[in-house]
Amino acid sequence: MHLFGYRLPGMSSLLLWGALWEFIGQAKVTFFIPPLSKVLSTLYEVLGTVAFQNALKETAYAFCSGVLYAVVIGIIVGILMGKNRLIDELLLPWVNVFLSAPLTALVPVLMVLFGFGMKSIIITTSLFAVWIIILNTRAGVRQINRSLVEMATSFGATPLKAFTKIYFWAALPEILGGVRIGIIRAVKGVIIGQLLISIVGFGALFELYSA
Structure with missing residues (x-):
């Protein structure tokens, strides 16, 4: 199945990993993994x-x-x-x-x-x-x-x-x-x-x- 030209299984996997990354970062499980939202906002500033x-x-x-x-x-x-x-x-x-x-x-x-x-x-x-x-x-x-x-x-x-x-x-x-x-x-x-x-x-x- 495709949505906007992208395969749904691939999109689902990417979204799942993004959500997991954000959860681990917000939970502060480890210092080495910041929240994905913070990474993206910092990247936007750096660009x-x-x-x-x-x-x-x-x-x-x-x-x-x-x-x-x-x-x-x-x-x-x-x-x-x-x-x-x-x-x-x-x-x-x-x-x-x-x-x-x-x-x-x-x-x-x-x-x-x-x-x-x-x-x-x-x-x-x-x-x-x-x-x-x-x-x-x-x-x-x-x-x-x-x-x-x-x-x-x-x-x-x-x-x-x-x-x-x-x-x-x-x-x-x-x-x-x-x-x-x-x-x-x-x-x-x-x-x-x-x-x-x-x-x-x-x-x-x-x-x-x-x-």
Whole structure:
């Protein structure tokens, strides 16, 4: 069943959790859970402040830059891995390691190498997003019908044209799937970067309002 375009079971669950949150907050069961109404009123006040607008700009810049680098690098590396067996055998183990590894542990290394500024935050964001994009792009390329590439080559297509005209577009559905998941992971990366590397953006707001 739907109401105003929303599924009723999902809406009911959301309303139930909201009511439970409000009840626990009003009952003061724990200091760590304020009432939902107070959270929403405080959020409304924060949204209009200069601090929030500055934090939004800083976080959006770091997030968009990190995702852009991750998408470009992920697509290029993924296509190379999908079409070249040697490159695939060399890089695939490392891609799998970094995809499953706790990347937060690498943040101190990035701080030593690149300092405490925006560069380290952008790199952290990219590291969280790039690996799944590489794997999805690789999977998409490996599913391409090789006869398409052979036919293009027989008609004089250069490796660059095959790269841009065949591999990219044929693997696009898998690439977009990887980008979608990568964007979700990048949100985690940019917040972790702002909390651990440099207390700026939304990371600074989290520190301020959790104190």
